[in-house]
Amino acid sequence: MSAPALRLSGVCKNFGVSQIIKSVDLEIVQGERHAIIGPNGAGKSTLFNLVSARFPVSEGRIELKGEDITGLRPYQINRRGLSRSFQITNIFHNLSVFDNVRCAVLWPLGHRYSFFRRLSGLGDAGDRADEVIDQIGLARRRNQPASVLSYAEQRALEIGITIAGGADVVLLDEPTAGMSRSETEEAVALIRRISAGRTLVMVEHDMSVVFGLADRISVLVYGKILATGAPDAIRQNPAVREAYLGASFAGA
Amino acid sequence: MKTPPLLNARRLVFWSAYLALLVLLPLAVHKGYWLSLLCQIGINTVFALSFNMLLGQTGLLSFGHAVYYGLGAFVTMHALRAINASSLHFPITLVPLVGGAAGLLFGVAFGYVTTKRAGTTFAMISLGIGEMVAASSLMFPSFFGGEGGVSSNRVVGGKGLFGITYGPQIQMYYLIAGWAFLSILAMYALTQTPLGRIANAVRDNPERAEFVGYNPRRVRFLMMMLAGFFAGIAGGLTALNYEIVTAESLSAYTSGLVIMMAFVGGIGVFFGPILGAALITVLQIVVAGATAAWPVYFGLIFLLVVLYAPGGIAGILLEQMKLWRSGELRRLWPSYLLALVPAVILVGAVIFLVEMSYALVNSSQTGSSEVRVLGFGLDAGRALTWIAGAVALAIGVALLRAAAKRIAGDRYVPPLPQGRT
Numbered sequence: 001m002s003a004p005a006l007r008l009s010g011v012c013k014n015f016g017v018s019q020i021i022k023s024v025d026l027e028i029v030q031g032e033r034h035a036i037i038g039p040n041g042a043g044k045s046t047l048f049n050l051v052s053a054r055f056p057v058s059e060g061r062i063e064l065k066g067e068d069i070t071g072l073r074p075y076q077i078n079r080r081g082l083s084r085s086f087q088i089t090n091i092f093h094n095l096s097v098f099d100n101v102r103c104a105v106l107w108p109l110g111h112r113y114s115f116f117r118r119l120s121g122l123g124d125a126g127d128r129a130d131e132v133i134d135q136i137g138l139a140r141r142r143n144q145p146a147s148v149l150s151y152a153e154q155r156a157l158e159i160g161i162t163i164a165g166g167a168d169v170v171l172l173d174e175p176t177a178g179m180s181r182s183e184t185e186e187a188v189a190l191i192r193r194i195s196a197g198r199t200l201v202m203v204e205h206d207m208s209v210v211f212g213l214a215d216r217i218s219v220l221v222y223g224k225i226l227a228t229g230a231p232d233a234i235r236q237n238p239a240v241r242e243a244y245l246g247a248s249f250a251g252a
Numbered sequence: 253m254k255t256p257p258l259l260n261a262r263r264l265v266f267w268s269a270y271l272a273l274l275v276l277l278p279l280a281v282h283k284g285y286w287l288s289l290l291c292q293i294g295i296n297t298v299f300a301l302s303f304n305m306l307l308g309q310t311g312l313l314s315f316g317h318a319v320y321y322g323l324g325a326f327v328t329m330h331a332l333r334a335i336n337a338s339s340l341h342f343p344i345t346l347v348p349l350v351g352g353a354a355g356l357l358f359g360v361a362f363g364y365v366t367t368k369r370a371g372t373t374f375a376m377i378s379l380g381i382g383e384m385v386a387a388s389s390l391m392f393p394s395f396f397g398g399e400g401g402v403s404s405n406r407v408v409g410g411k412g413l414f415g416i417t418y419g420p421q422i423q424m425y426y427l428i429a430g431w432a433f434l435s436i437l438a439m440y441a442l443t444q445t446p447l448g449r450i451a452n453a454v455r456d457n458p459e460r461a462e463f464v465g466y467n468p469r470r471v472r473f474l475m476m477m478l479a480g481f482f483a484g485i486a487g488g489l490t491a492l493n494y495e496i497v498t499a500e501s502l503s504a505y506t507s508g509l510v511i512m513m514a515f516v517g518g519i520g521v522f523f524g525p526i527l528g529a530a531l532i533t534v535l536q537i538v539v540a541g542a543t544a545a546w547p548v549y550f551g552l553i554f555l556l557v558v559l560y561a562p563g564g565i566a567g568i569l570l571e572q573m574k575l576w577r578s579g580e581l582r583r584l585w586p587s588y589l590l591a592l593v594p595a596v597i598l599v600g601a602v603i604f605l606v607e608m609s610y611a612l613v614n615s616s617q618t619g620s621s622e623v624r625v626l627g628f629g630l631d632a633g634r635a636l637t638w639i640a641g642a643v644a645l646a647i648g649v650a651l652l653r654a655a656a657k658r659i660a661g662d663r664y665v666p667p668l669p670q671g672r673t
Binding site: 052054073074075078079083084086090091092093094095099102103104106107108111112113114115116117118119120122125161164165 | 441442444445446447448449450452453455456457459460461462463464465466467470471474478
């Protein structure tokens with residue numbers, strides 16, 4: 001059996017005296033769609049920020065496909081095949097949609113810091129960027145600056161930048177936050193398409209999205225993993241029901 | 253995807269026209285005065301564009317860019333002295349490269365420190381290094397030549413190829429034009445490479461750049477080195493052109509001037525600093541020749557651009573081009589013409605007030621508060637002239653605001669943010 005896509009062992013994070021993440025152990029199986037849920041302030045986004053090295057961990061160890069990535073810089077982790085999106089849209093505002101996506105494919109295609117080759121001559125980068133733009137449904141907007149896109153379009157671009165580089169482990173932080181019902185449905189379809197053949201970990205508040213997409217779910221409460229399991233097992237877990245006061249699961 | 257040709261028709265026309273302009277301009281000006289001005293513009297263009305590689309393209313505001321220009325000039329001057337002193341055969345044509353190499357080297361040394369951080373931290377460190385280098389220019393007179401600077405002679409040995417000695421200013425002009433054209437072309441080409449685009453990405457959002465595999469610090473460092481190289485080329489050209497380099501070339505004044513050239517021209521577009529370098533250089537010589545109060549006018553121009561036209565001249569031009577394409581300019585030009593009247597009143601009033609202030613402040617030395625402005629004889633010591641000036645200023649401001657409102661009302665759509673590609 002291959003190494004897990006991600007393995008967290010004893011991961012802790014302190015901000016000053018308060019411990020936000022309390023010794024989390026978690027294994028994400030390769031190829032699964034894994035959702036992390038939990039009440040507000042449980043530390044879901046913080047957990048993402050630790051895995052992607054946006055914040056340094058206080059204690060513990062994180063492995064990506066069997067390789068220790070604890071203490072590496074975000075760009076080093078990205079180059080090892082982990083990519084993430086952000087809860088608050090994090091794009092290149094003055095660049096066109098096309099350039100936003102193309103920037104994300106340059107390193108993986110080996111173009112690095114090159115300044116002796118013309119961008120427009122790099123057919124592989126252009127083709128790959130256009131492919132992703134088609135996939136996220138922004139072909140119409142290809143040449144417009146990212147700053148003029150609508151909110152839902154910027155969210156789609158956010159996902160496009162995240163997956164364009166071909167990372168095989170993708171973290172999505174609340175991909176449907178702030179979206180209308182129909183926008184959410186489109187986003188779910190998009191996530192389904194792009195997660196084929198990859199390992200997906202996502203933080204999500206919308207329970208219908210979570211239970212519709214995830215193969216497994218982990219529940220994070222006050223910085224601790226309360227339970228991990230298949231959607232049905234989680235739905236029936238009494239401790240989880242108690243943490244959520246039962247209410248949110250009624251319709252799911 | 254089809255690979256576009258290296259030079260499409262539009263680019264070919266643009267660059268050929270620019271080259272033709274550089275070649276033909278000196279034929280239109282016969283007097284040495286204008287030829288010197290053109291030389292200075294060419295040097296400043298390269299300098300301002302190298303500065304904008306940092307500010308406009310990478311989002312790094314440097315308060316010490318003159319360091320690379322000035323040190324490039326000093327090293328070039330010492331190389332020139334060495335060439336003069338020995339029988340070393342180093343072609344003068346290639347001497348600006350010595351400045352470029354020096355700029356690159358100092359870009360590596362200082363950039364390693366400055367580019368660790370972006371934003372305010374970068375700006376402050378660049379200011380610190382600028383002050384440090386400027387201060388050391390007085391501490392090491394053997395290298396910087398003290399207050400007198402370092403000088404040498406660019407005419408070395410006998411005649412070179414085709415009898416070119418670089419003695420006559422016109423030969424020097426073509427040397428500057430050639431290097432400027434190559435540098436500008438190279439800096440433009442850089443904006444079309446992976447590094448150039450990632451620099452834009454780092455400018456917009458360094459964190460996101462890091463999450464798509466790029467080390468923002470490395471990107472900033474590389475851009476700093478290249479910007480140092482081109483600033484050094486400009487410094488090398490200065491050394492050859494004036495045959496003397498003083499500490500002013502690496503001072504805060506020069507660092508401020510390059511910020512102004514880039515900003516007034518427009519930092520959001522590649523060609524912006526080219527316009528800024530030309531305009532500021534002309535103003536520097538023409539306005540400084542006409543009035544001793546020229547720094548005040550410079551300050552006012554900078555202030556106005558920052559406040560009312562943050563996109564600089566290039567931003568204004570692009571906006572008008574968009575209006576022209578959409579056909580709106582045809583409806584707008586009467587309003588533009590109308591706005592010209594209060595604009596002239598306002599500019600006139602400002603000039604009167606500035607010159608009167610200057611005359612009044614200096615009246616104790618000159619013994620007279622009378623001043624001639626634009627053909628009018630005024631007495632700055634009388635209250636009435638001040639009241640007249642203030643009234644003209646107020647009328648100009650009020651009318652110009654009304655005119656601006658009228659133009660805004662005439663437009664169909666508000667301007668969209670301009671995308672950079």
